[in-house]
Amino acid sequence: MQYYEDIEVGDVTECGSRTVTKAEIIDFATQYDPQSFHVDEEAAADSPYGGLIASGWHTAALCMRQLVDGVLGEQAGMGALGVDELRWYRPVQPGDTISVTSEVLEKRPSESDASRGHVTSKLTGYNQDGDEVISWVGLGLVKRREGEQ
Template identity: 85%
Template sequence: MEYYEDIEVGDVTEHGSRTVTKAEIVEFATQYDPQSFHVDEEAAAESPYGGLIASGWHTASLCMRMLVDSVLGERAGMGALGVDELRWYRPVRPGDTLSIETEVLEKRPSESDPSRGHVRSRVTGYNQDGEEVISWVGLGLVARREAGE
């Protein structure tokens, strides 16, 4: 288990990859973001994107899943206080393979709760060509070790 004390500012970690399918793009968008360029191939072809693209929220969700499956599943995480600087740089299309990396930007002990610390990290998602598709800065809460552990 990784605790607050194990995390170092400047740490950069890569977190797997995932290929996005047309079916999941349409399924997610149909339920949560039913804009035509996410759900209708013909309309998407006529859009400025020239074809079907994933919702940015879907892209963020896919990246979050990769984080949970890698680092967050092994971290003494206590949730998060929010996300800053969320950006979508380029569309994610069917067949794209996403990968992500995190960089620890800052950490500090909690002033209100000595059992946890705050960790600011930049999450960046890339497509198979190494192009940025998404990024955000998250403020995570991580448990501190008990005295004597």
């Protein structure tokens, strides 16, 4: 288990990759973001994107899963205060493989709760060509070891 004290500013973690399928794009969008360029191949072909693309929220969810598998699942996490600077740079298309990295930007002890610390990290998702497709800055809370407050 990784506690607040184990985390260093500048730490970079490769969180793995995942290939996005057409079926996943349509299924997610049908439930949560049913805009035509996410759910209808014919309409998407006539859109500015020239074809079906994943919802940005789908891209974020895929990257969040990779972040949990690559970093957060091993951390003594206590949730988060939110995310800042969420950006979608490039559409994700069927067959794209998205790779995620996480970099620790800052950390500080909590002023209101000595049992935890604040860890600010930047997540970046890249496609198979190395192009950024998404990024955000996460405002995480991580448990401190007993006796080290």
